Amino acid sequence: MTTDLNSPTDIYRHVARDVEDILTRFDVPSAHPQLEAHTRAAVALLADFRQRIDEQVQALDRNAEWDAFTIAFYGETNAGKSTLIEALRIALGETSKRDAQQAFEQLQREHGLGEADIAALEGRIDEARHALAALQAGQETAMIQYDSRQTALLDDIATLQAEAASAPASSWWTRLLAVLRRTPKDTRLHDAQRRLADVNAEREAARQSQQARVAQVRQQLLEDEQLQMRQREALQQLSDYADGGIIGDGRSDFTVATGRFAFEANGHSFVLLDVPGIEGDEAKVHDHIDSAVQTAHAVFYVTGKPTAPQKGEAGRPGTLEKIARHLGPQTEVWTLYNKRVTNPMQLQAARLTSEDEAASLADLDGRVASVLVDQYRGSRTVSAHPAFLANARHLVPGSDIARTQRKFLDRMTADELLLRSGFTAFQTFLTTELVDDCKAKIQRSNFNKAREVVDTVAASIATLQQERFQPLSSSLAEDADGAVRQIGLAVNSMRARLRDKGRSCIARYTVRVREHMYAYIEGDHGNEAFTRTLEDCMAREAQQLVEDVGVAMAAQRDRLEQEIASIIETFRQQAEELLDACRGMAVGGLDSRINLKINIDHGIQIGSLIATLIGGAVLLWTPAGWLLMIPSALTLAFSAYKAIRGFLSSEFRQTQQRKTVDENIASAADQLKRRLEDGLNEAFAELDAVVAGIQASLRAPVEQVDHLNQVLITSTRNLQQLSSRIHAQGTL
Numbered sequence: 061m062t063t064d065l066n067s068p069t070d071i072y073r074h075v076a077r078d079v080e081d082i083l084t085r086f087d088v089p090s091a092h093p094q095l096e097a098h099t100r101a102a103v104a105l106l107a108d109f110r111q112r113i114d115e116q117v118q119a120l121d122r123n124a125e126w127d128a129f130t131i132a133f134y135g136e137t138n139a140g141k142s143t144l145i146e147a148l149r150i151a152l153g154e155t156s157k158r159d160a161q162q163a164f165e166q167l168q169r170e171h172g173l174g175e176a177d178i179a180a181l182e183g184r185i186d187e188a189r190h191a192l193a194a195l196q197a198g199q200e201t202a203m204i205q206y207d208s209r210q211t212a213l214l215d216d217i218a219t220l221q222a223e224a225a226s227a228p229a230s231s232w233w234t235r236l237l238a239v240l241r242r243t244p245k246d247t248r249l250h251d252a253q254r255r256l257a258d259v260n261a262e263r264e265a266a267r268q269s270q271q272a273r274v275a276q277v278r279q280q281l282l283e284d285e286q287l288q289m290r291q292r293e294a295l296q297q298l299s300d301y302a303d304g305g306i307i308g309d310g311r312s313d314f315t316v317a318t319g320r321f322a323f324e325a326n327g328h329s330f331v332l333l334d335v336p337g338i339e340g341d342e343a344k345v346h347d348h349i350d351s352a353v354q355t356a357h358a359v360f361y362v363t364g365k366p367t368a369p370q371k372g373e374a375g376r377p378g379t380l381e382k383i384a385r386h387l388g389p390q391t392e393v394w395t396l397y398n399k400r401v402t403n404p405m406q407l408q409a410a411r412l413t414s415e416d417e418a419a420s421l422a423d424l425d426g427r428v429a430s431v432l433v434d435q436y437r438g439s440r441t442v443s444a445h446p447a448f449l450a451n452a453r454h455l456v457p458g459s460d461i462a463r464t465q466r467k468f469l470d471r472m473t474a475d476e477l478l479l480r481s482g483f484t485a486f487q488t489f490l491t492t493e494l495v496d497d498c499k500a501k502i503q504r505s506n507f508n509k510a511r512e513v514v515d516t517v518a519a520s521i522a523t524l525q526q527e528r529f530q531p532l533s534s535s536l537a538e539d540a541d542g543a544v545r546q547i548g549l550a551v552n553s554m555r556a557r558l559r560d561k562g563r564s565c566i567a568r569y570t571v572r573v574r575e576h577m578y579a580y581i582e583g584d585h586g587n588e589a590f591t592r593t594l595e596d597c598m599a600r601e602a603q604q605l606v607e608d609v610g611v612a613m614a615a616q617r618d619r620l621e622q623e624i625a626s627i628i629e630t631f632r633q634q635a636e637e638l639l640d641a642c643r644g645m646a647v648g649g650l651d652s653r654i655n656l657k658i659n660i661d662h663g664i665q666i667g668s669l670i671a672t673l674i675g676g677a678v679l680l681w682t683p684a685g686w687l688l689m690i691p692s693a694l695t696l697a698f699s700a701y702k703a704i705r706g707f708l709s710s711e712f713r714q715t716q717q718r719k720t721v722d723e724n725i726a727s728a729a730d731q732l733k734r735r736l737e738d739g740l741n742e743a744f745a746e747l748d749a750v751v752a753g754i755q756a757s758l759r760a761p762v763e764q765v766d767h768l769n770q771v772l773i774t775s776t777r778n779l780q781q782l783s784s785r786i787h788a789q790g791t792l
Contacts, residue, residue, distance in 0.1 A: 080110065112517065113513060113514070113517055116513045117510065117513060119350070119351075119354060124354070124355065124506050124509075125331070125355045125356075125357070125502070126502060126506065127329070128322065128329045128330055128331045129328065129329070129330040129331070129357055129358070129495050129498035129501060129502055130330070130331040130332075130333060130355050130356045130357050130358075131330060131331065131332050131333065131356060131357070131358045131359070131360065131490075131494070132332075132333040132335050132352050132353055132355070132356035132358075132359045132360070133145055133332065133333065133334055133335060133359075133360050133362050133396075134335045134338070134349070134352070134353065134356075134359050134360065134361055134362065134386065134387070135335075135337070135338065135360075135361050135362035135363055135396075136337055136338060136362070136363055136364065136379065137337025137338070138308060138337065138364065139337070139362045139363050139364040139398055140362060140364055140398035140400075140444040140445070141334055141335065141337075141362045141398075142306045142307045142308055142319070142334050143304075143307050143398075143444040143445060143447075143448050144362070144396075144398065144442065144444035144447070144448075145306065145319070145321065145332050145334050146303065146304055146305075146306055146307055146448055147444060147447045147448040147450075147451045147483060148323075148332065148487065148490070149321055150303055150448075150451040150452060150453070151451050151483075151487060152323050152324075152325055152487075152491070154321050154322065154323055155322065156321065157303075157321075160301045160302075160305070160454075161301070161303075161453070161454050163301045164298060164301035164302060164454045165454070167294060167297060167298050167301065168298060170294075171290065171291060171294035171298075172291065173291060173294055173295060173298055173457065174457070175457045175458075178291065178457050178458065182288070184280075184284050185281065185284045185285060185288060188277055188280055188281035188284060189281060191277050192274060192277045192278055192281060195270060195273055195274045195277060196274060198270065199267070199270040199271070199274065202266050202270065203263070203266075203267065206259060206262065206263035206266065207263075209259045210256065210259050210260065210263070213252055213255055213256040213259060214256065216248075216252045217249060217252045217253055217256065220248055220249040220252060221249065295456055295457070295458075298456055299456050299459070301454070302454055302455055302456050302459075303448070303451075303452040303453065303454045303455055304448065304452065304455070304461060306319055306334065307448070317336070317348055318333050318334060318335050318336065318348045318349075318351065318352045319333065319334035320332075320333055320334075321333075321334070325491040325495075326491050326492060326495075328491070328495040328496075328498055329498075330495050330498065333352045333355065333356060335348070335349055335352045335353070336348050336349060338379065338382050338386070349386060350386070353386045353387060353389075353390070354389075354509065356390065356505075357390075357391070357392070357498075357501055357502050357505035357506075358390070358391070358392040358393070358394070358494060358501070358505070359387055359390050359392070359393045359394070360393075360394050360395075360396040361383060361387065361393060361394065361395045361396065361428070362396045362398055363395065363396070363397060363398070363424075364397075364398050364400060365397075366397050366399075366413070366417040366420040366421045366424060367420050367423075367424065368380075368420070368423050368424040368426075368427035368428070369383060369424070369427065369428065380427065380428075380431060383428060383431060383432070384431040384432070387432060387435070389508060389509040389512035389513075390432075390435050390505070390508075390509075391435055391501070391504055391505045391508045392435065392437055392494075392501070392505075393428075393432050393435050393436050393437060394436075394437050394438065394439065394440060395421075395424060395425065395428060395438070395439035395440070396439070396440055396441075396442060396486075397413070397417075397421060397424075397439055397440070397441045397442075398442060398443065398444050399412060399413065399417070399441060399442070399443045400443070400445065401443045401445055401446050401481070402445070404446070404467065404468045404471035404472060404477075405471075407443070407446060407472070407477070407480040407481065412441050412442075412443060412480070412481070412482050413441050417441075421439050421441070424439060425438055425439050440482075440486060440489070441482055442481060442482040442483055442485075442486045443481040443482060443483075444481075444483075446468055446477050446480075446481045447477070447478060447481040447482075447483035449461075449464065449465045449468050449469070449477065450468070450469075450474040450475075450477035450478045450481070450483070451474070451478070451483075452465060507786055507787070507789060508787075510786055511783050511786040511787055514779050514782055514783045514786065515779075515783050517779060518775075518776050518779035518780050518783060521772050521775050521776045521779065522772075522776045524772060525769060525772035525773055525776060529765060529768055529769040529772055530769055532765055532769075533762065533765045533766045533769045536761055536762045536765055537759075537762045537766075540758045540759050540761070540762045543627050543628065543630070543755075543758050544755040544758055544759070546627045547624055547627055547751055547754060547755060547758075548751070548755075550620060550623040550624060550627065551620070551744070551747060551748075551751055554616055554619070554620045555740060555744055557616055558612075558613065558616055558740060559736065559737070559740060561609075561612040561613070561616065562609060562612070562733075562736040562740075563733060563736070564612075565605055565608040565609045565612060566605070566729050566732045566733060566736070567729075568605075568608065569601050569602070569604070569605040569608075569728075569729075569732070570725045570726075570728075570729050572601050572604070573597055573598055573601045573721070573725055574721060574722070574725055576597050576601075577593070577594055577597055577717075577718075577721040578718060578721065580593050580597075581714050581717045581718055581721070582714075584710055584713075584714065587713065587717070590717050590720075594720070594721060594724065598724065598728065605732075624754070628754075628758070
């Protein structure tokens with residue numbers, strides 16, 4: 061197979077065309093009707109395989125990536141695939157991540173969403189609240205003090221006024237002097253009233269001043285609280301651009317579509333695919349998973365547990381079966397154990413994995429290698445969570461993840477976190493060894509996937525041929541040979557029975573003629589009367605002989621018909637049981653079922669064949685011609701008797717008559733026996749030809765299945781040759 065890689069789809073077109081040639085080359089008209097029917101059945105049988113190949117090749121063509129080396133992060137739900145990819149996006153400056161970070165920073169500047177800004181605002185709000193509380197408390201205290209002073213002055217004024225009211229009446233001269241000059245009591249009352257007015261004025265001024273200050277602080281607090289509300293709303297927007305946006309929240313179906321992220325590192329272009337978890341709602345993610353693994357040139361099976369993936373139960377495939385199905389066509393598969401670390405103290409050990417984890421990973425490697433064989437490259441370990449925390453630079457201030465980051469960074473530096481989490485080593489491996497010679501890897505991976513499709517179909521057809529059709533062909537052949545032998549035995553047994561029955565009928569014929577004629581001879585009859593009587597007796601008994609033979613032959617005919625019909629019906633049932641094992645059979649690797657249609661009645665029409673079988677020996681079943689032998693035998697016997705009949709005495713004549721009876725009976729019996737044997741030979745010569753036809757018809761299903769078996773063998777061989785050509789081209 062020569063392939064022009066200037067067009068990426070050429071390989072798939074070659075695969076589809078070659079498979080089409082292989083599976084349709086049998087669809088050629090044949091001069092042999094049965095062979096042509098068998099060929100059509102074979103082509104119909106393989107049509108489903110061809111359709112499956114076409115569908116898978118079209119899917120490969122549709123999903124194939126030829127430009128950028130593509131690495132899929134595939135695995136269990138909530139295993140940390142997105143966390144690790146997010147850390148790599150930050151560390152390697154992935155384009156969409158840089159765009160998100162710029163949007164984060166711009167939004168942060170516009171709304172003052174830095175940690176210092178948020179802390180300063182919170183500080184102002186706290187100060188304002190404390191100041192407002194202090195002002196309100198001071199105002200209340202001052203008002204109490206003013207109220208106390210007012211009360212005291214009012215009391216003094218009331219006392220002075222009471223004293224003035226209780227004083228005795230003065231003379232007019234005294235009252236005149238009081239007008240011209242105040243008394244000490246008047247002076248004290250006036251001073252008290254003045255001081256009360258001053259206190260009232262002071263109180264009002266203080267109240268207004270304090271209310272103005274409270275209003276000022278309250279207004280500033282309101283503005284700051286409103287700013288804080290806008291800040292919190294902006295923080296919600298900020299979270300859309302924050303680091304960790306692709307990381308799941310623990311729900312099994314958080315990631316339902318494959319994320320695609322392009323990178324440039326060390327002169328290599330490559331793409332990381334964040335594949336939905338294989339343990340989520342598979343109805344939602346099935347197509348995304350299939351598309352991703354068909355696109356990828358290398359795959360990391362990410363797991364949060366160091367234990368080997370488990371097999372499933374009946375009707376429910378386990379993780380191991382899913383790995384085999386999804387990752388079988390890949391050329392490079394790695395296991396990536398994402399160790400869960402929630403506390404920085406867990407990173408203090410000299411090694412990231414414990415001895416028990418290392419032993420479990422060795423068992424995991426063996427289990428996965430058993431299903432992926434040459435494609436499996438081993439396991440690596442990383443802790444994605446602390447690696448992400450060490451890389452993250454754009455987290456929402458005050459968020460849980462920001463507090464968690466601070467907890468880790470308080471214990472060790474970011475570089476130390478990256479080193480101890482295994483991220484530094486993994487990033488180096490990813491950007492150097494894994495993507496080296498990526499063009500050759502891309503070609504090898506894409507060719508290998510096309511080859512895997514062909515290998516899957518070839519293996520399925522080979523399994524179908526070896527486990528179904530070959531045993532079916534052998535079993536049918538064995539059953540057909542047994543039926544053929546039984547029919548042969550039935551015919552031979554019938555021939556022996558017919559000979560015995562015929563001879564028994566002839567023997568009874570001779571006994572009846574002899575008994576009748578001997579009794580007649582005792583009556584001393586003349587020769588002419590004797591002759592007529594003998595002729596009549598032999599003719600009459602011959603008629604009875606014909607009826608007896610006919611009855612015997614009919615009984616044997618019915619018996620043979622029943623035996624052959626039973627043999628054929630038994631074969632039919634055995635064949636149907638064998639075919640039931642193939643009808644609707646599951647074909648591994650393609651999720652397909654083969655509906656095998658083979659006509660067991662083909663060429664075996666029991667009624668017409670039995671009729672032909674019986675009709676081929678009509679002279680044997682109805683021996684009317686045997687009557688012609690009787691006059692001939694009599695004529696020969698009496699020709700000698702007539703020459704001497706006049707010379708015989710009565711006693712001598714009776715003796716001669718008995719002798720003549722015996723001679724004619726013996727002659728007739730000999731001729732009847734010879735005619736019986738000749739008739740059997742003649743009839744069975746015709747029967748043998750008819751039986752051979754029946755036996756050939758019994759072998760027709762065997763030939764049909766054998767032909768299908770050969771078609772499957774040829775198809776398997778041709779597909780294997782095609783696979784070898786694809787492999788050779790892919791490794792150039």
